[in-house]
Amino acid sequence: xxxxxxxxxxxxxxxxxxxxxxxxxxxxxxxxxxxxxxxxxxxxxxxxxxxxxxxxxxxxxxxxxxxxxxxxxxxxxxxxxxxxxxxxxxxxxxxxxxxxxxxxxxxxxxxxxxxxxxxxxxxxxxxxxxxxxxxxxxxxxxxxxxxxxxxxxxxxxxxxxxxxxxxxxxxxxxxxxxxxxxxxxxxxxxxxxxxxxxxxxxxxxxxxxxxxxxxxxxxxxxxxxxxxxxxxxxxxxxxxxxxxxxxxxxxxxxxxxxxxxxxxxxxxxxxxxxxxxxxxxxxxxxxxxxxxxxxxxxxxxxxxxxxxxxxxxxxxxxxxxxxxxxxxxxxxxxxxxxxxxxxxxxxxxxxxxxxxxxxxxxxxxxxxxxxxxxxxxxxxxxxxxxxxxxxxxxxxxxxxxxxxxxxxxxxxxxxxxxxxxxxxxxxxxxxxxxxxxxxxxxxxxxxxxxxxxxxxxxxxxxxxxxxxxxxxxx
Amino acid sequence: xxxxxxxxxxxxxxxxxxxxxxxxxxxxxxxxxxxxxxxxxxxxxxxxxxxxxxxxxxxxxxxxxxxxxxxxxxxxxxxxxxxxxxxxxxxxxxxxxxxxxxxxxxxxxxxxxxxxxxxxxxxxxxxxxxxxxxxxxxxxxxxxxxxxxxxxxxxxxxxxxxxxxxxxxxxxxxxxxxxxxxxxxxxxxxxxxxxxxxxxxxxxxxxxxxxxxxxxxxxxxxxxxxxxxxxxxxxxxxxxxxxxxxxxxxxxxxxxxxxxxxxxxxxxxxxxxxxxxxxxxxxxxxxxxxxxxxxxxxxxxxxxxxxxxxxxxxxxxxxxxxxxxxxxxxxxxxxxxxxxxxxxxxxxxxxxxxxxxxxxxxxxxxxxxxxxxxxxxxxxxxxxxxxxxxxxxxxxxxxxxxxxxxxxxxxxxxxxxxxxxxxxxxxxxxxxxxxxxxxxxxxxxxxxxxxxxxxxxxxxxxxxx
Numbered sequence: 001x002x003x004x005x006x007x008x009x010x011x012x013x014x015x016x017x018x019x020x021x022x023x024x025x026x027x028x029x030x031x032x033x034x035x036x037x038x039x040x041x042x043x044x045x046x047x048x049x050x051x052x053x054x055x056x057x058x059x060x061x062x063x064x065x066x067x068x069x070x071x072x073x074x075x076x077x078x079x080x081x082x083x084x085x086x087x088x089x090x091x092x093x094x095x096x097x098x099x100x101x102x103x104x105x106x107x108x109x110x111x112x113x114x115x116x117x118x119x120x121x122x123x124x125x126x127x128x129x130x131x132x133x134x135x136x137x138x139x140x141x142x143x144x145x146x147x148x149x150x151x152x153x154x155x156x157x158x159x160x161x162x163x164x165x166x167x168x169x170x171x172x173x174x175x176x177x178x179x180x181x182x183x184x185x186x187x188x189x190x191x192x193x194x195x196x197x198x199x200x201x202x203x204x205x206x207x208x209x210x211x212x213x214x215x216x217x218x219x220x221x222x223x224x225x226x227x228x229x230x231x232x233x234x235x236x237x238x239x240x241x242x243x244x245x246x247x248x249x250x251x252x253x254x255x256x257x258x259x260x261x262x263x264x265x266x267x268x269x270x271x272x273x274x275x276x277x278x279x280x281x282x283x284x285x286x287x288x289x290x291x292x293x294x295x296x297x298x299x300x301x302x303x304x305x306x307x308x309x310x311x312x313x314x315x316x317x318x319x320x321x322x323x324x325x326x327x328x329x330x331x332x333x334x335x336x337x338x339x340x341x342x343x344x345x346x347x348x349x350x351x352x353x354x355x356x357x358x359x360x361x362x363x364x365x366x367x368x369x370x371x372x373x374x375x376x377x378x379x380x381x382x383x384x385x386x387x388x389x390x391x392x393x394x395x396x397x398x399x400x401x402x403x404x405x406x407x408x409x410x411x412x413x414x415x416x417x418x419x420x421x422x423x424x425x426x427x428x429x430x431x432x433x434x435x436x437x438x439x440x441x442x443x444x445x446x447x448x449x450x451x452x453x454x455x456x457x458x459x460x461x462x463x464x465x466x467x468x469x470x471x472x473x474x
Numbered sequence: 475x476x477x478x479x480x481x482x483x484x485x486x487x488x489x490x491x492x493x494x495x496x497x498x499x500x501x502x503x504x505x506x507x508x509x510x511x512x513x514x515x516x517x518x519x520x521x522x523x524x525x526x527x528x529x530x531x532x533x534x535x536x537x538x539x540x541x542x543x544x545x546x547x548x549x550x551x552x553x554x555x556x557x558x559x560x561x562x563x564x565x566x567x568x569x570x571x572x573x574x575x576x577x578x579x580x581x582x583x584x585x586x587x588x589x590x591x592x593x594x595x596x597x598x599x600x601x602x603x604x605x606x607x608x609x610x611x612x613x614x615x616x617x618x619x620x621x622x623x624x625x626x627x628x629x630x631x632x633x634x635x636x637x638x639x640x641x642x643x644x645x646x647x648x649x650x651x652x653x654x655x656x657x658x659x660x661x662x663x664x665x666x667x668x669x670x671x672x673x674x675x676x677x678x679x680x681x682x683x684x685x686x687x688x689x690x691x692x693x694x695x696x697x698x699x700x701x702x703x704x705x706x707x708x709x710x711x712x713x714x715x716x717x718x719x720x721x722x723x724x725x726x727x728x729x730x731x732x733x734x735x736x737x738x739x740x741x742x743x744x745x746x747x748x749x750x751x752x753x754x755x756x757x758x759x760x761x762x763x764x765x766x767x768x769x770x771x772x773x774x775x776x777x778x779x780x781x782x783x784x785x786x787x788x789x790x791x792x793x794x795x796x797x798x799x800x801x802x803x804x805x806x807x808x809x810x811x812x813x814x815x816x817x818x819x820x821x822x823x824x825x826x827x828x829x830x831x832x833x834x835x836x837x838x839x840x841x842x843x844x845x846x847x848x849x850x851x852x853x854x855x856x857x858x859x860x861x862x863x864x865x866x867x868x869x870x871x872x873x874x875x876x877x878x879x880x881x882x883x884x885x886x887x888x889x890x891x892x893x894x895x896x897x898x899x900x901x902x903x904x905x906x907x908x909x910x911x912x913x914x915x916x917x918x919x920x921x922x923x924x925x926x927x928x929x930x931x932x933x934x935x936x937x938x939x
Contacts (some may be wrong), residue, residue: 062523063526065526183651189615190616
């Protein structure tokens with residue numbers, strides 16, 4: 001800050017200045033001072049190890065933290081205006097994921113992920129968490145491998161390295177100028193995970209402490225067996241959460257059309273009887289088919305206070321029927337292939353769509369919509385809202401995210417525009433014609449808009465659950 | 475006004491441009507530091523990170539208050555059956571917001587702008603003299619803090635309303651992935667091994683003579699990448715053969731260290747030693763005995779003795795117990811170590827080890843001047859190995875950052891007796907450590923950085939220069 005107060009004082013003493021102008025300057029100076037203090041303390045917050053001596057040094061804070069919280073990346077000790085490439089990498093499930101960005105240091109040789117613009121790399125512009133959400137798989141040929149942590153009890157270990165110059169498209173051969181590691185947790189220490197081994201498959205996450213806790217069921221879509229990431233996070237936010245697997249497991253059906261709503265309902269009814277569950281504070285959360293099932297649960301179980309549907313289909317072709325085997329529905333002819341993968345948005349079209357009345361027992365409903373969803377057409381959420389009887393409309397909130405795709409996951413999860421289910425899994429989606437079984441399936445969305453959607457949607461989901469499940473008895 | 479017009483408007487424009495840039499920074503900072511914000515209604519407190527390492531700061535952000543509203547923020551934690559609490563009084567800004575990095579505490583257990591004040595000003599509510607030390611016994615589990623906000627100035631011990639909002643924060647000593655191995659044989663204590671395959675640079679970490687074992691610093695050092703042996707030596711004189719030897723602690727420590735460095739996860743070329751108080755004296759001695767020790771950190775430990783090779787000889791009449799005196803805050807023991815005739819430094823520089831000395835200038839147990847003697851008595855050709863950092867207003871127990879400060883501790887009869895530095899008449903008294911809360915807190919924060927940088931340079935990266 002080289003604006004000298006003396007400069008302005010000299011001007012202020014000049015009698016020809018009007019009182020109004022000097023007031024403006026003083027106000028600006030006061031504001032500058034306040035903001036300067038904020039900046040100073042921001043610098044203090046975000047620097048843990050300040051290596052005062054020599055050479056470039058990177059510090060990431062917090063060095064261990066929850067995956068849905070941001071990190072601050074500070075690089076100092078560079079030359080003024082020096083160009084560097086920052087590379088993040090992580091290994092998961094035997095696959096290497098990497099992201100890169102190119103920053104230019106400021107006049108003090110410093111870089112900060114919150115204020116610097118990336119001028120090249122896997123993301124551009126000012127994107128504080130860009131290195132995390134722009135990770136892509138190096139090994140997989142089509143870069144459509146999804147970064148999903150299988151074991152949510154252990155940390156995800158990221159390396160963040162700084163290399164000189166713009167090495168965005170180059171194979172990195174030299175030592176980095178500086179590097180550090182960051183650990184990100186899905187499960188807060190103290191949260192307990194219980195593997196389910198009986199009839200119901202999946203895992204239960206119980207927050208730290210005595211309970212009873214507000215209870216949630218959390219379900220993902222029809223292409224996966226079980227993903228526990230969101231459930232672990234929800235438990236870390238204080239909800240006892242049942243991450244239920246309903247397909248592709250031992251004793252579970254493989255074909256999507258065999259997914260059993262009664263199994264899901266019975267699992268939920270068993271879960272809410274556990275002594276760590278507060279039966280007055282219950283909810284359901286789901287993505288894709290899991291969202292659909294969550295709406296269905298709320299329509300038959302009055303105890304469910306709130307439902308979150310993320311990009312899940314909201315209708316069936318037959319009135320009052322949740323599980324349908326209608327031959328007309330989910331028409332194979334409606335699936336088409338593109339160069340990015342197959343698109344299945346149109347399979348749900350039918351003559352008399354029936355909205356699953358999740359509202360009928362008074363549940364609050366939050367709908368999260370990715371407007372570039374290539375699996376469930378966004379129009380179904382508009383239809384759903386419009387079909388809702390007027391006395392319940394106040395209970396539904398729909399949040400639409402332009403440029404976001406199907407898989408809206410917890411924040412900073414990397415985005416992929418398509419997934420590669422593989423022949424075996426694709427076959428279980430009965431409405432995908434056999435000729436497409438080796439194709440990718442599109443999810444849609446664009447990396448940055450999808451990332452912003454995940455961040456905002458998660459806040460909306462947590463606030464919604466806080467208000468309508470956790471705090472509901474009050 | 476003509477000539478000034480241009481200059482004025484340029485200045486104003488420049489100010490406005492800067493305001494904009496800084497405004498963006500602050501906005502982004504607000505984005506950084508808020509995780510869950512209920513839209514519109516109600517007030518909320520967010521603490522980020524919600525789980526993080528104890529040596530990293532947290533951001534406490536409160537919003538949704540009335541403009542200029544006064545609130546009391548109370549932090550509390552339970553450890554070892556004791557409740558510790560701290561409080562501060564903030565006034566919200568015009569937007570009804572409070573931030574621990576910019577708001578001034580006008581009352582409470584700390585005052586002024588102290589971002590981590592709620593952590594380092596925690597005091598024990600149950601103990602009569604508030605001299606109970608907050609030391610985590612089990613470093614493998616998180617420390618769970620509760621942060622509550624009450625309206626107005628909320629006095630201690632006055633039953634009051636419900637908090638208007640609250641949050642919980644978890645603080646970790648041990649990064650997930652760091653492994654802890656309990657030692658059960660002749661050597662007592664624990665080993666902390668960083669995540670990964672190793673081999674890792676190795677450290678021994680020791681506390682003072684009044685405690686059995688404190689693992690907090692060792693767990694943190696392992697979280698920073700060092701395989702660390704947290705060695706307990708209090709029981710040494712009960713080991714057969716060690717009872718009466720003047721060098722019992724040193725021989726025991728040497729054997730433990732030599733065993734430790736042979737482990738396959740320890741890199742024998744990158745070794746160091748860290749110690750507080752008597753542990754500091756032992757660390758210096760280790761560097762004197764073993765050439766493999768590359769660097770040693772002495773925090774407020776004795777570094778000068780009446781004779782060379784202090785551990786080899788009984789030293790009758792030293793420390794001079796008659797010099798220990800009682801004050802209203804507790805006994806002061808540092809004068810017991812006064813040296814009249816001969817002053818012999820522990821020659822930790824003998825094999826070329828780098829030496830970092832951390833000094834609390836209000837230390838009541840080890841005379842801060844003894845470190846000056848240590849430096850002056852070092853031969854000129856070795857002086858460059860020593861780095862001393864003095865902290866005015868800091869006391870004896872300089873621990874990892876944000877640990878609460880106490881001006882005295884209550885060891886109890888048994889520990890006072892085994893310490894051998896206190897006359898019997900004072901066995902039931904408190905023992906002063908010294909230091910003033912805020913200065914001590916700042917010293918802990920700064921010295922930890924110095925220690926980590928020193929170890930990084932002289933142990934972790936030592937082969938790469």
